[in-house]
Amino acid sequence: MKKLDSLQNQFGDQIEIITISSENQKRLEKFIESYKTSLRIASDTAHTKNFIYKIIPHTILIDKNGIVRAITSPENIDRKVIENLLADKDIALEVKDDFYINPELKVETIKTIANADYRIELKSYDQEKRGGSRPLKDTEGNINGIEMWNSPIPRLYQTLFNVPSPKRMIFKDSLTEDDFPYEKAHQYNFTIQVSDKYQENWRALGVEFLNEHFDVNAKMGLDSLMCYVLKNTNNLLKPSEAESTEFMFMGPVLQSKKIKMSRLADYLENFTSIPVVDQTNLLGEYDIALEWQAEDPKTIHVELKKYGLELIRSEEKLPVEIMEIYKKK
Template sequence: MSITRFIIISFLLGMGLFAKGQNNFAALHIGENMPDYTFNAIIKQNNIQKNKLSDFKGKVIIIDFWATWCAPCLERMQELYNLYQPFKTDIIVLAISDEPIKKVKQFAQNTGYTFYFVSDSSFNNFFPHKVIPHTVIINRKGRIAAITYPEEITSSVLSNLYNDREINLKVKNDFKKSTTDGFPIDLYKFEVTKYDPEKNTSVIESNDSLEVNNFTLPSLFREVFKLPAHSWIIDSIKNRELTEYTPINLYCLKLYKLKPSEVDLYKVGQAIAGTTFPIKAREVIKERVVYILKALDTSKLKESQTSSPSKQFYGPNYEGLNQPISSLVDYLSNEKGYLEDAPVIDETGLEGKYDIKLNWAYEKPETLNKALEKYGLTLIQEKRKIKCLVLSD
C-alpha cells in the first residue's frame, strides 16, 4: 500500500467593480472592466460593514488574497503595508480571505493594519488561482491593471498608479502548463517533468516507486534528503529566480525500480537531483540556533485512545491524532523554520502515540508555547551543532 503525504495548496477568493452584473462570475483578465460586487463582510477599524466595489470609485484598489495560516501571505502583507503608507489617500487595499469573519477580525485587531479586511468566499471566481498570496490591481477607471505576484508591488509601481501612469507587471497564472522531458537511466527508470496541473503537491511512496510532485527545487531537495523542514537547509543559491514559487519553477521527480530490490529510492533521488538540476547539495555540520521540544509534565499527555491515526495542519493550526511525537516535531520545525529559521529537535523522550491539537497565532508567536503547555510541553531556544544541507547554484 502506498503512503501519500499531501501539502495542501489552498484555493481562495476573487472579486468585482464598475460594470453591472456581480452574479456573473466568469474569470476576468487584464484590461477588462470590473463588475460591481457587494462583499459579504468588510472589517474597517474593527467595524463590520458591507461595501460594494463601486463605493471605492476613483481609487486605486489593490486586492490581496491571503489567509491567516499562510506565512508568506503575512510576510508580503507587512511589506505592502509599509509601501502604501505615502499613497493611502488614493490607494486602498482589500485583503480578502475565505476564512470566517471572526478569525479575520481577530487578525485585523492583532496587527492594527489599516486595510479593508474582507471575509468572502465567492470573489475568487473572478480571479481563479491555486497559490496565495495572489495580487490583483484595479486602476482608477475600474479596469484590471495587473494580476500578479505581491513582490511585483514596489514604491515605483505605487507611484505610477497614484499618478495614473501605466504599469506592466509580471502576470501570475497558476494554471499554465509546462513542457516535459524524460531522462532514462540504466538501472532505474526516472522522469523529471515540470509542473503537472493534474497533481497535488505531494510525495507518494511505495515499495517500488517514489514520486515527488510539484515542488520548487529547494523543496524537492528537502524531500529527497528526508528533511523535516526548510529550516534544516542553508540556502546559498544566488540566482533567486530558481527558487520562485511559480508553475514554471515547479518540478516532479518520479522513480521506479526496474526489478524488486532493496535499493533506497531516496538515495537514488538524491544522486539524480544533484546531477540533473542547476542546484547542488552538500551536507555540513554547523552551529545553529534551534528550538528544543521538552516535556515538562508528562502527566498532561496521555496515550491516544483514537483508533485511526490522522494528521492535518494549516499554518498555526495542527491536529495530530494517534501520532508519534515526531509528527509534532516535523510540524513545529516547519513553522519555527519559516518564522525564525530555527529547526526543532525532540528531547521529550516520549515514545507513545498521542492526540495533540494546537491553535495559535502567527502574529503572536508566544501563543505557541501556551498551546503546548496544555500537553506539558515547551520549546526552549538553544545553540547546537547539527547536520544541515547546503544548497548552491
C-alpha cells in the same frame, strides 16, 4: 501587509486597499488582533468567480470607474503606480496569470529506469504543476515510493532522506544555496515506485539514482548546532486512543492524531530558524491540535502549553542529523 499599510497611509482616502482571504471569520479576527493592521480585511470566496488564481498573494488594481487596470504580483505595486492610477495614466505591469501555458516550454524526460522491481523517472520543469510531493502506495496501502514536482536538487535529496527542514542542510566544497536558485531551469520532477523487493529501501535507491545523475551529491551526517528543544513540563499528554495516525497542517493550523513527539518537533522546525530537537522523553503516540498566529510567534508557546509542552532555545550546541551537499568527486 506592511507595504500595503504604508501605501494606504501615504494616499489616505484617495485609495482604498481591501485585503481578501478565504479564511473563516474566527481565524481572521485572530490575525487582526495579532497583526494590528488598519486595512480592511474581507472573508470572502465569491471573488474567485471573477478573479481566478492559484497562487497568493494576488493583486487586482481597479480605478475610480470600476475598470480593472492590472492583475499582477504585489511586488509590482509602488507609489508611482498608485500615482499613475489616480492620474488616469497608462499602467503597464506584468500580468500575473497562474494558468498561462507557454507552448514552447516542453517537459523533457531526462532519464528513466523501468524494470520488474522499480520505476524511476527524472524530468525537467513542468509548468502545469506546482512544487510539492505525494507518497505513492501499493494496492494494500503501503507507501512504496514518491512523486515530486518542480523541486530544486537540494529539495529532491531532502525529501528522499526525509530531512525535516532546510535548516539541516550543510553546503560543502564552496557550494552555497545560491547555486540552486528556485528557477525553472533548476527544477525537476522525480518519481520512484518499487516492488515488494525494495519496499524498505526505495529512499536509498532514489538517492543512488540522483547521485549517479547530478554533479552534486548528498549524504547524511552529524553536526553540532544551536537548536530549539521541545520539552515536556507538566505531563498533561495522554496516549492517543485513535485507531490510525492522522497528520494535516496548513501553516500554523495543525490537526493530528496518534503521532510521536519527534513528528511534532519536525512540524515546529518549519517555523524556526534553527533545528528543533525532541527532548520530551515521551515515547507514546498522542493527539495534537494547534492553531496559532504566524504573525505572532508567541502564540505557538501558548498552544504548546495546553499540552504541557515548551519550546526553548538550547544553551549549547547539540548533535543533530544533517544533510551534506557536496560536489561529486
